[in-house]
Amino acid sequence: MCGVVGIAGKSPVNQLLFDALTMLQHRGQDAAGIVTCKEGRLFLRKDNGLVRDVFHTRHMRALQGNYGIGHVRYPTAGSSSSAEAQPFYVNSPYGITLAHNGNLTNADDIRQDLFETDLRHMNTDSDSEVLLNVFAHELQKLRTLHPTPEDIFYAVHRVHQRCKGAYGVLAMITGQGIVGFRDPNGIRPLIYGSRELDNGQKEYIIASESVAITALGFKVERDIEPGEAIYIDESGNLFSKQCATNPQYFPCIFEYVYFARPDAIIDGISVYKARLKMGEKLAHRILKEWGESHDIDVVIPIPDTSRTSALELANVLGVKFREGFMKNRYIGRTFIMPGQQQREKSVRQKLNPVELEFKGKNVLLVDDSIVRGTTCNEIIQMARDSGAKKVFFASAAPMVKYPNVYGIDMPAKTELIASDRNVEEIRALIGADRLIFQDLEELKDAIRVTKVPQVTDFDCSVFDGQYITGDIDTAYLNNLEQSRSDKAKKKDSYIDVNIDAASVDLTGITEA
Numbered sequence: 001m002c003g004v005v006g007i008a009g010k011s012p013v014n015q016l017l018f019d020a021l022t023m024l025q026h027r028g029q030d031a032a033g034i035v036t037c038k039e040g041r042l043f044l045r046k047d048n049g050l051v052r053d054v055f056h057t058r059h060m061r062a063l064q065g066n067y068g069i070g071h072v073r074y075p076t077a078g079s080s081s082s083a084e085a086q087p088f089y090v091n092s093p094y095g096i097t098l099a100h101n102g103n104l105t106n107a108d109d110i111r112q113d114l115f116e117t118d119l120r121h122m123n124t125d126s127d128s129e130v131l132l133n134v135f136a137h138e139l140q141k142l143r144t145l146h147p148t149p150e151d152i153f154y155a156v157h158r159v160h161q162r163c164k165g166a167y168g169v170l171a172m173i174t175g176q177g178i179v180g181f182r183d184p185n186g187i188r189p190l191i192y193g194s195r196e197l198d199n200g201q202k203e204y205i206i207a208s209e210s211v212a213i214t215a216l217g218f219k220v221e222r223d224i225e226p227g228e229a230i231y232i233d234e235s236g237n238l239f240s241k242q243c244a245t246n247p248q249y250f251p252c253i254f255e256y257v258y259f260a261r262p263d264a265i266i267d268g269i270s271v272y273k274a275r276l277k278m279g280e281k282l283a284h285r286i287l288k289e290w291g292e293s294h295d296i297d298v299v300i301p302i303p304d305t306s307r308t309s310a311l312e313l314a315n316v317l318g319v320k321f322r323e324g325f326m327k328n329r330y331i332g333r334t335f336i337m338p339g340q341q342q343r344e345k346s347v348r349q350k351l352n353p354v355e356l357e358f359k360g361k362n363v364l365l366v367d368d369s370i371v372r373g374t375t376c377n378e379i380i381q382m383a384r385d386s387g388a389k390k391v392f393f394a395s396a397a398p399m400v401k402y403p404n405v406y407g408i409d410m411p412a413k414t415e416l417i418a419s420d421r422n423v424e425e426i427r428a429l430i431g432a433d434r435l436i437f438q439d440l441e442e443l444k445d446a447i448r449v450t451k452v453p454q455v456t457d458f459d460c461s462v463f464d465g466q467y468i469t470g471d472i473d474t475a476y477l478n479n480l481e482q483s484r485s486d487k488a489k490k491k492d493s494y495i496d497v498n499i500d501a502a503s504v505d506l507t508g509i510t511e512a
Helices: 014-023 057-062 107-116 127-140 149-162 253-259 271-290 307-317 340-350 374-385 423-430 440-447 474-484 486-492
Strands: 002-008 031-038 041-048 067-073 088-090 096-104 165-173 177-182 191-196 202-207 219-223 228-233 238-242 298-301 325-327 351-353 362-367 390-395 434-437 509-511
Touching: 002 014, 002 096, 002 165, 002 177, 014 031, 014 057, 014 067, 014 202, 041 057, 067 096, 067 165, 067 177, 088 127, 096 107, 096 127, 107 127, 127 149, 127 165, 149 177, 149 228, 149 238, 177 202, 253 271, 253 440, 271 307, 271 434, 271 440, 298 307, 307 362, 340 374, 351 374, 362 374, 374 390, 374 423, 423 434
Parallel strands: 041 509, 298 362, 362 390, 390 434
Antiparallel strands: 002 067, 002 202, 031 041, 031 067, 088 096, 096 165, 165 177, 177 228, 191 202, 191 219, 228 238, 325 351
16 A cells, blocks of 8 residues: 655645655555656655655755655565665656556566567566556657647556556656546545645645645545546646546445545545444444443544544443553554564554553453454453453454455465454454454445445455456465565565665656
8 A cells, every 4th residue: 555646836846745745654654755857857765764764854955846746655566675665767758757556466467568569678576667667658659759638648548458456646757747547446546636826826736645635735626536547737737538448436445444544535435434434333233243231341442543433333332432552653554564473562562551441341442454363462462461351352344354456465365364264263363252343234334425426336355355357366366475475575574685776767867
């Protein structure tokens, strides 16, 4: 999972891009990058680390220009090397930089085709570089010095034809403008906004979440539709076109469950309201399965994502809601961390219990989801160590049974605690006195909004194993498991990549 932002301004955009990436930091804590353009010259800064650590004053001063794109990364395809931080660059045609959120499921096939047929060389294992080269090749085939909006939309159309998977993409074409486009199933989000200056001119922003738009003083215009492309030229003119032949809405349901900020609005749906509804649905499920005499004294969320659902759950059940864990905000998300020992250590460092909220009470802990179960086990034990009489556990999401192939670095299937276990077996494994999961159809109902009729279904592949792109088979999942397992990640962590930025084709780019 990653975050992208692009700004077409009338004054320097370096600070705006920095601020937007900070607002999207929750979508990627592994690496960050910004590229800007001034008078046909590109200025790039990218590296591993948080936004605040990658960009210092000297870097910001060097990022000149009124146009630019930025990216924050969780590695889902390729390695975690700084050489694979985005945006990526290719010098032909025009000089194109690209930032990408998602994952191409046919990246290996395209990579081979790009080399054998299109004669394009890949310098990394990243599927984002593959996507960039497909877009660049399709533009180059048109052989025009100044591409029109229709030329650019045709290239996006060809990307849709050649690429499968999920993608929210921002590309900057040197001397031409910025284009943003979304996969034909709308799996990954992409939204655009604008603001009018005192002189009547307009500036535009495209981002993964609405929070990056509103926080910078822009007005949200609308979500980019599945398969649609938005193009803003260097003069500030905006063009849009549907570039897919059969677009449909299947937004990733895990955006609403876990990844997006609660104040975000995605495809017209408030993430906050959706999570309130999740809590309400889960409370009614508890009353149905555990009865009115559920024996719960207090509801405690596991910070931060589950807080909204837990609050509404407590309201419906009529029991106390308490903050029982204090969170250290400088520890990353643990389900992506390789190695069980590292995850267990991180949980203990990330959460500290408030003992008086646990002592002598029957506690219901609420989390957004259960992936490996490692953190659940640690948290339940922390609650018992703090004096809890009984510890119940509720998941605001259904059982995660299948790996994600569309841009979330969930573990291999064999490492998912629910892949081959029932509720009782999971309960015993994590050490809870009771365990309950959200129902999938009730989760969908919690997110659906009647005034957003176009969103009738979601990508729920992590819960039901239905991969909507239709190209995922057992062989693909087996290969994915080999690359995503703890064993593979542990092996990769000992490999010294030793790729210096100078070895990457940065012709025409100034390193900030």
